[in-house]
Each structure stands twice: as structure tokens, then as C-alpha cells.
Amino acid sequence: MTTAGSPAITVSKLRKSYKDLVAVDGISFEAYHGEILGILGPNGSGKTTTLKSILGLITFDSGEVTALGMDARKRSRRILRETGAVLEGARNIYWHLSPLENLVYFAGLKGLSKQDILERADMLLEQLGLNEVRDKEVRQFSKGMKQKVALACAFIHDPILLLLDEPTLGLDVEISRQMRDWLRESVMERERSILVTSHNMDFIESVCDRVLIIKEGRILSHETLESLKLRFASKTLVLELDRDPGSECLNGLAEVGQVTSDTQGDSCQLRIVLDDPMGLHAVTGALAEADSVIRDFRTEEKDLEEIFLSMIREEEQPCES
Amino acid sequence: MLGWELKRYLFNTGAMLVVMYLIFLGMFWGVKSIGGADVETSSLDSMVIGYILWMSAMFSLQGTGSVVLSESQRGTLEQIYLSPLGADMIFFFKSVTSTLFNFLLLTFMLYLTMFTTGRVLSVNLLYFYPMLFISVLSLNGIGFMLGGIGLIHKRIGAVNGILSFGLIGLMLLRVYPLNGFSFIPFLAGAHTINAHIVHGTSFPPWWYVFVAGNSLFYLAMGLLLFRVFEKRAKKLNKMGQY
Numbered sequence: 001m002t003t004a005g006s007p008a009i010t011v012s013k014l015r016k017s018y019k020d021l022v023a024v025d026g027i028s029f030e031a032y033h034g035e036i037l038g039i040l041g042p043n044g045s046g047k048t049t050t051l052k053s054i055l056g057l058i059t060f061d062s063g064e065v066t067a068l069g070m071d072a073r074k075r076s077r078r079i080l081r082e083t084g085a086v087l088e089g090a091r092n093i094y095w096h097l098s099p100l101e102n103l104v105y106f107a108g109l110k111g112l113s114k115q116d117i118l119e120r121a122d123m124l125l126e127q128l129g130l131n132e133v134r135d136k137e138v139r140q141f142s143k144g145m146k147q148k149v150a151l152a153c154a155f156i157h158d159p160i161l162l163l164l165d166e167p168t169l170g171l172d173v174e175i176s177r178q179m180r181d182w183l184r185e186s187v188m189e190r191e192r193s194i195l196v197t198s199h200n201m202d203f204i205e206s207v208c209d210r211v212l213i214i215k216e217g218r219i220l221s222h223e224t225l226e227s228l229k230l231r232f233a234s235k236t237l238v239l240e241l242d243r244d245p246g247s248e249c250l251n252g253l254a255e256v257g258q259v260t261s262d263t264q265g266d267s268c269q270l271r272i273v274l275d276d277p278m279g280l281h282a283v284t285g286a287l288a289e290a291d292s293v294i295r296d297f298r299t300e301e302k303d304l305e306e307i308f309l310s311m312i313r314e315e316e317q318p319c320e321s
Numbered sequence: 322m323l324g325w326e327l328k329r330y331l332f333n334t335g336a337m338l339v340v341m342y343l344i345f346l347g348m349f350w351g352v353k354s355i356g357g358a359d360v361e362t363s364s365l366d367s368m369v370i371g372y373i374l375w376m377s378a379m380f381s382l383q384g385t386g387s388v389v390l391s392e393s394q395r396g397t398l399e400q401i402y403l404s405p406l407g408a409d410m411i412f413f414f415k416s417v418t419s420t421l422f423n424f425l426l427l428t429f430m431l432y433l434t435m436f437t438t439g440r441v442l443s444v445n446l447l448y449f450y451p452m453l454f455i456s457v458l459s460l461n462g463i464g465f466m467l468g469g470i471g472l473i474h475k476r477i478g479a480v481n482g483i484l485s486f487g488l489i490g491l492m493l494l495r496v497y498p499l500n501g502f503s504f505i506p507f508l509a510g511a512h513t514i515n516a517h518i519v520h521g522t523s524f525p526p527w528w529y530v531f532v533a534g535n536s537l538f539y540l541a542m543g544l545l546l547f548r549v550f551e552k553r554a555k556k557l558n559k560m561g562q563y
Contacts, residue, residue, distance in 0.1 A: 059555040080405040091396025109404040
């Protein structure tokens with residue numbers, strides 16, 4: 001059941017609406033064991049609703065959700081035994097208790113006894129750098145430290161599934177990096193499956209294997225980071241030419257894609273956003289005709305933030321997988 | 322968690338114990354100083370028993386509602402719903418634990434006061450506590466109803482307050498022999514305890530069955546309604562919002 005690459009969560013045609021507002025509009029996707037799946041989307045896109053539907057905290061209108069091979073509606077308690085979640089960040093824990101007391105309490109909620117979890121609590125406190133403050137009141141901690149305690153509590157029963165809603169919200173770079181490293185290590189440890197939503201593109205880019213981009217409850221993209229980057233990177237071609245090819249050539253190239261040129265002295269830089277990769281042939285032909293020599297070329301790689309923003313702006317057709 | 326809280330907020334715990342002790346002392350000495358030396362023992366007994374009944378009733382009534390409210394305010398309510406044990410069972414356990422803890426606390430205070438004042442109440446604890454526990458279960462049920470409403474509407478402090486103090490007035494109603502008022506939660510049990518302990522009144526066995534049935538009915542209704550509200554809260558996505 002926990003073989004790497006096998007589905008840990010299957011969401012099929014999930015739909016949830018509140019009166020006239022459609023929060024999630026029939027989305028389908030899978031999250032696999034041994035991977036971290038990022039969910040990106042603007043505010044109100046349906047990320048949290050999707051997570052909470054999987055956890056059984058929201059009753060969805062239609063569709064199917066399967067977790068660890070079990071129907072999330074019928075076997076929710078069984079699923080919850082193997083699931084941890086951080087949904088409201090630092091607010092998910094008791095601030096008037098210490099990290100250790102929080103861990104013991106949440107282990108109790110998962111049905112474990114204090115004796116069963118003390119060893120694991122020690123390990124988590126050590127790994128997350130909370131050992132020295134294990135008996136101090138959480139209220140005194142920084143937001144990042146509180147977030148770490150919340151994460152430790154979600155991990156206390158050694159879950160297979162982890163659902164994290166905005167785990168890096170308000171955290172500084174250093175703590176975000178620590179959290180990223182720790183999540184990557186822990187996903188390998190037990191072939192866990194982690195679903196994470198975040199506005200922190202760097203965090204998502206560095207920690208996730210695949211990314212789901214949603215807007216207005218619909219999926220815009222569902223693929224690996226590599227293929228997503230490849231798909232967008234291949235569209236923008238940057239050419240360094242020995243001279244300006246002339247307005248006639250540029251007008252011709254405009255039929256292939258959006259062209260901008262920047263001439264400085266003897267050299268010229270052309271940026272062409274190709275509508276179709278096959279247009280490359282027409283570009284080289286037109287430049288040869290204008291006697292412009294290509295000195296150098298590269299495809300422009302967008303980072304995840306640029307890809308995300310351009311996808312949101314373009315509002316591509318939703319693709320179901 | 323209760324233990325951790327009491328330990329962590331030691332000053333608050335101490336203040337609570339002192340206030341409770343002073344209230345008991347006030348009752349013991351107050352009756353004597355107002356009524357004089359010839360005041361009837363039954364007046365004091367009745368007042369102390371009434372106070373314990375009312376305190377226990379308040380704790381039970383506000384139990385689940387205030388837990389739901391505070392968990393919701395903290396942002397930990399959803400985490401309780403992520404427990405495989407089931408949120409209703411957790412709230413029930415918390416409510417019963419809290420009730421038993423308060424029984425213990427009140428008993429300790431009662432005996433401490435009796436020791437301090439040298440005045441002894443003739444309370445049969447083996448009758449008092451089982452009856453009190455059975456009686457307050459009905460208010461635990463009402464607490465569950467309030468908790469359910471709290472899941473959706475969040476702010477229920479005013480309702481809690483009205484019910485708690487309204488209970489004092491309701492406890493003056495005549496509930497025996499059986500009449501319409503007898504069906505109001507907790508009243509039959511409270512009357513039985515007071516009348517039996519203070520005045521030595523005997524009740525037929527069917528009356529005790531009625532008291533237990535009344536309590537269990539309200540408890541079951543409370544749990545049922547809690548689930549109904551819970552379903553509604555999940556449909557409206559109200560669990561995490563305060």
C-alpha cells in the first residue's frame with residue numbers, strides 16, 4: 001500500500017460549492033507515495049477546500065476522494081490514523097502548553113499513550129531544533145518556532161499522509177529552508193505522501209516533485225516541475241545577432257510570435273515568444289535571408305513564480321489528468 | 322490537559338481555590354451570624370447542597386459549549402476533528418472528566434470548610450455523588466447542544482450565561498409529584514437530592530428511574546443534535562472559522 005509511486009490520494013471530479021460560489025469545480029488528481037505535491041493558486045482558488053475535503057473537515061457535493069486505498073467518506077477515522085495535518089499554522093497548537101506537552105496531547109488525540117510516543121517526541125524535538133525549549137511555554141516562541149511545533153505535532157504519530165496548508169506563511173528564509181530540508185528527508189523516510197499549499201514559490205519549487213496549479217476551483221496545470229518549466233521555457237527564444245536584421249525581417253518574424261529587439265552598436269538581441277516550436281525554422285530562415293548571423297542563442301527559463309503568474313493571467317484551459 | 326493548565330497557571334488555580342473556600346466559609350458562618358445560634362441545621366445543609374448542585378450544574382452546562390468555543394478561538398478545533406477517536410467522544414470525555422474533577426474539588430472544599438468551622442453537615446456522600454452525577458448528565462447533553470450551536474455560530478457566551486443563571490430560578494419550581502416541570506433537565510434530580518439529603522424525603526423507585534431516564538434522554542438528544550450541527554458545520558465549512 002505504501003510503495004513509492006503508488007497513489008496515496010486519488011481525487012476524482014471533486015466539487016464543492018457554497019450557494020452560488022463554486023469553490024472546487026470537479027478537479028481530479030493523484031498524489032503518490034514518496035512524493036511531495038504542491039498546490040498553488042491565488043487566494044480563493046480552492047486549495048484549502050481541497051485539502052479539507054480530503055481530511056473530511058468539509059463535506060463535498062460530489063466526486064470521490066480515496067486516501068490510502070480507502071473511501072474518505074466511509075473510512076475517514078481509519079484514514080485519520082495515518083494522517084497528519086497543519087491547517088492554521090502556528091494556531092494549530094496550544095500556546096499555553098510546552099512543545100512536549102503539545103506532542104503528548106496530540107499523540108493522545110491520535111489514540112497513542114504517553115509511553116508510546118516519548119521516544120518519538122524526543123526525536124522530533126531534536127530534529128526540529130526544539131529540544132532546548134521543550135518545556136517552555138509555546139506562547140513565548142517566534143512564529144517560526146511555533147510553526148515547527150505544529151509540524152512536530154502533525155508528525156507525532158508517524159503518519160503516512162501529511163497535508164500542510166501554508167506551512168511557511170510568515171516564516172523567515174532560514175526557518176523555511178530548515179523546514180524544506182526536513183520535509184524532504186521525512187518523505188523519503190517512510191515513502192510518505194505530502195500535499196502542501198503555499199504562496200512561497202521558492203519553497204514549493206525547492207521542495208515539491210510535482211505542482212498542481214488551480215484557479216477558481218479548476219486545475220490549470222498538473223505536472224512535474226521539470227515538465228512545467230520545459231513547457232514554458234521552450235516558448236521564449238533569445239538570440240544574439242551580429243547586427244539588426246531590419247524592420248522588414250522583424251515584421252516577418254512577428255507572424256511567428258511576439259518579437260522584441262534591442263540593438264546596441266554592432267549587436268542585436270532578439271526575444272521571440274514562439275506560439276509554436278515549429279516556428280523556429282521560419283525564424284532561422286528569415287534571419288539568413290536578412291544576412292543576420294546568430295552568434296548565440298538560449299531558451300529563457302522562467303522560475304515557478306513567473307510560470308504561475310503567466311498561467312494565472314493567461315487562464316489556460318483546464319487540463320484533467 | 323487540565324492538569325497541565327492547573328500547574329502552569331498556579332496563581333490562578335490558587336486564587337480559584339481560595340475564592341471557593343471563602344464562599345463555603347461565608348455560607349457556614351453567614352448563616353450562623355444572620356440566623357443566630359438557633360438557626361436550623363437544615364437551612365445550612367440546604368444552602369450548601371444547593372450551592373454544590375448549582376456549581377456542578379454550571380460546570381456541566383457550560384462544559385462542551387465552552388470547550389468548542391475556546392478550541393475554535395485558538396484554532397485547534399480542526400485538529401480535534403482530525404482525531405480518529407471522533408470529536409464527539411473527545412468532547413464527551415472532556416466533559417465527564419471536567420465534571421468529576423469539579424466534584425472532587427467541591428468535596429475537598431466542603432470538607433476543608435467543615436474542618437475549619439467545626440460544623441459538620443450530615444451528607445450521605447454515597448447517595449449524593451451518584452445521584453448528582455446521573456442528574457448533571459442531562460446538562461452535559463444541553464452542553465452538547467450548545468457546543469453544536471457553537472460550531473456554527475461561534476459566539477454563544479450569552480446563551481451560556483442566561484441558561485446558567487436561569488437555572489437558579491428553575492430550581493425553585495415544584496417538580497414532585499410528577500408534572501410538566503419534572504421534564505425540564507436536571508430539575509428532578511436536583512430536587513430529589515436536596516429533599517432526600519436535607520429533609521430525609523423518600524422517593525419511590527419509579528421516580529429514580531424517571532430521573533435517570535430524564536438525564537439519559539437529554540444526553541442522547543444532546544449528542545444527536547451535536548452531530549446534526551457538526552454535519553451542518555462541515556457542509557458550510559465552519560470548522561476552522563472564528
